[in-house]
Amino acid sequence: MPQDVDYSQKLRPQIHFSPPKNWLNDPNGLVYYKGEYHLFYQHNPTASIWGNIHWGHAVSEDLLNWKHLDIALKPDEYGLMFSGSAVVDHNDTSGFFDGEDGLVAIYTSALPQKHKDYYLQQQCIAYSKDQGRTWIKYEDNPVIENKRWKDFRDPKVFWHKETESWVMVVTNGKKVNFYRSDDLKNWEFTSDFACNAFQFEGVWECPDLIKLPVENKAEEQEWLLQTGFQDNSLAGGSGSQYFVGEFDGYQFKNLNPDQKTFWVDYGQDFYAVQSWANLPQSQNREVWIAWMNNLAYSDTLPTNDWRGVLSIPREITLAEYNNEYYLKQKPISELEKLREHDHSVKEHDIQNVFDYKINYDPFEVKFTAEIGPRDKMDINLIRGNNLRISLLVDKQNKEIVLRRSFNIDSKIGKVFNDTHSAQLFEVREKIDIQFIIDRSTLEIFINDGEIVFSDLIFPDDIDKTILSIESNSENGKLHDIEINKLHSIWE
Numbered sequence: 001m002p003q004d005v006d007y008s009q010k011l012r013p014q015i016h017f018s019p020p021k022n023w024l025n026d027p028n029g030l031v032y033y034k035g036e037y038h039l040f041y042q043h044n045p046t047a048s049i050w051g052n053i054h055w056g057h058a059v060s061e062d063l064l065n066w067k068h069l070d071i072a073l074k075p076d077e078y079g080l081m082f083s084g085s086a087v088v089d090h091n092d093t094s095g096f097f098d099g100e101d102g103l104v105a106i107y108t109s110a111l112p113q114k115h116k117d118y119y120l121q122q123q124c125i126a127y128s129k130d131q132g133r134t135w136i137k138y139e140d141n142p143v144i145e146n147k148r149w150k151d152f153r154d155p156k157v158f159w160h161k162e163t164e165s166w167v168m169v170v171t172n173g174k175k176v177n178f179y180r181s182d183d184l185k186n187w188e189f190t191s192d193f194a195c196n197a198f199q200f201e202g203v204w205e206c207p208d209l210i211k212l213p214v215e216n217k218a219e220e221q222e223w224l225l226q227t228g229f230q231d232n233s234l235a236g237g238s239g240s241q242y243f244v245g246e247f248d249g250y251q252f253k254n255l256n257p258d259q260k261t262f263w264v265d266y267g268q269d270f271y272a273v274q275s276w277a278n279l280p281q282s283q284n285r286e287v288w289i290a291w292m293n294n295l296a297y298s299d300t301l302p303t304n305d306w307r308g309v310l311s312i313p314r315e316i317t318l319a320e321y322n323n324e325y326y327l328k329q330k331p332i333s334e335l336e337k338l339r340e341h342d343h344s345v346k347e348h349d350i351q352n353v354f355d356y357k358i359n360y361d362p363f364e365v366k367f368t369a370e371i372g373p374r375d376k377m378d379i380n381l382i383r384g385n386n387l388r389i390s391l392l393v394d395k396q397n398k399e400i401v402l403r404r405s406f407n408i409d410s411k412i413g414k415v416f417n418d419t420h421s422a423q424l425f426e427v428r429e430k431i432d433i434q435f436i437i438d439r440s441t442l443e444i445f446i447n448d449g450e451i452v453f454s455d456l457i458f459p460d461d462i463d464k465t466i467l468s469i470e471s472n473s474e475n476g477k478l479h480d481i482e483i484n485k486l487h488s489i490w491e
Contacts, residue, residue, distance in 0.1 A: 202230020
């Protein structure tokens with residue numbers, strides 16, 4: 001795979017992963033192995049729209065700087081290469097590696113059905129003996145046949161040490177199925193899970209199941225089950241929900257209220273989330289990443305010969321408030337490598353508007369706001385001649401409202417919403433806010449990632465941005481303001 005790809009295009013993100021050319025959607029097969037983070041992704045190598053799906057491939061030593069590799073998985077007699085995951089088979093349970101270890105990918109094969117509007121979806125595996133550079137498909141695929149279900153896809157597999165078995169979670173319509181295996185080849189159905197309090201349009205997709213620590217709870221860990229759904233999310237179009245509960249290797253029990261939806265992200269462009277497998281224990285963290293796009297308009301975005309971008313990788317934990325468990329997300333610590341300090345202010349009286357001109361891209365804004373319990377604060381970013389980003393912090397109504405306004409192609413249509421909102425879990429005296437802005441992406445983290453907004457943006461000029469922060473607070477202050485330039489990962 002040639003590395004001399006032009007990443008200087010106006011809308012091409014500089015600190016986010018995007019394909020060398022053509023189409024990208026879901027991240028797949030995320031696994032750490034022998035010093036490398038592997039990133040596979042849904043890829044059309046012949047066009048910048050969805051179709052002809054392969055697995056693209058890249059590797060990194062730091063989750064930031066990526067090396068493009070050759071396509072890993074190509075369509076075969078069983079169909080296209082839909083989404084899936086990858087694991088390190090440490091003990092050669094599969095028998096593929098002559099007693100050594102190696103990588104196994106688990107994916108959905110999707111075969112178009114004649115005169116029907118769906119693909120036959122079955123679960124298959126492939127393995128690699130050379131650190132993921134080449135792949136051999138298992139001769140007895142599929143490992144889970146499907147003769148009944150229309151939507152049966154996106155297997156996430158991991159080793160469950162308590163039962164000493166492999167576990168697969170895979171979506172099946174508007175639920176997930178759980179399977180177990182001793183060897184990654186032979187799978188036994190164990191249970192399913194659904195939550196029918198909210199009937200979203202479209203099926204569930206791209207599940208993940210991962211055990212996370214609960215902050216400020218010594219030794220407590222709970223399981224987070226994440227699924228995407230295709231339409232009618234809080235922000236509009238596709239979105240991602242999560243459940244927190246107990247998992248014994250066979251079935252999942254939700255500990256949060258069934259009648260309440262818990263959102264992974266409150267923006268419109270964070271979908272098909274997947275976590276990295278096999279992270280070193282020394283890192284003491286879990287990390288995931290998502291496709292920054294929305295099924296409602298993904299084929300129509302104005303990026304020409306390439307289309308599709310992934311989020312900043314995020315470190316994830318859980319927190320408990322009022323007997324409910326919430327997800328927390330923050331950018332990976334490696335982001336520090338990209339920062340170049342530009343401007344800082346230790347304290348600013350917020351009754352005076354804070355203004356600053358930013359003449360570079362991408363960049364980061366961080367600060368802590370201290371305003372009264374009935375006060376409001378407006379953070380505004382005016383970018384180029386057509387883009388305005390406004391974040392309203394309304395403490396009286398315990399609400400955060402994000403507005404993004406710019407001229408957008410009519411082909412994208414009304415589903416491309418410009419206003420998103422989220423409720424604060426609890427009202428604190430101080431609120432931490434972090435903006436990360438790339439050429440066509442916006443990610444906002446509030447209170448260490450209790451609330452996150454992820455959205456695409458399309459400014460007509462990336463070289464000039466005006467930041468202003470104002471409030472009706474009489475005694476409010478801004479603390480520890482930082483504005484940082486972020487260096488491109490592609491230069």
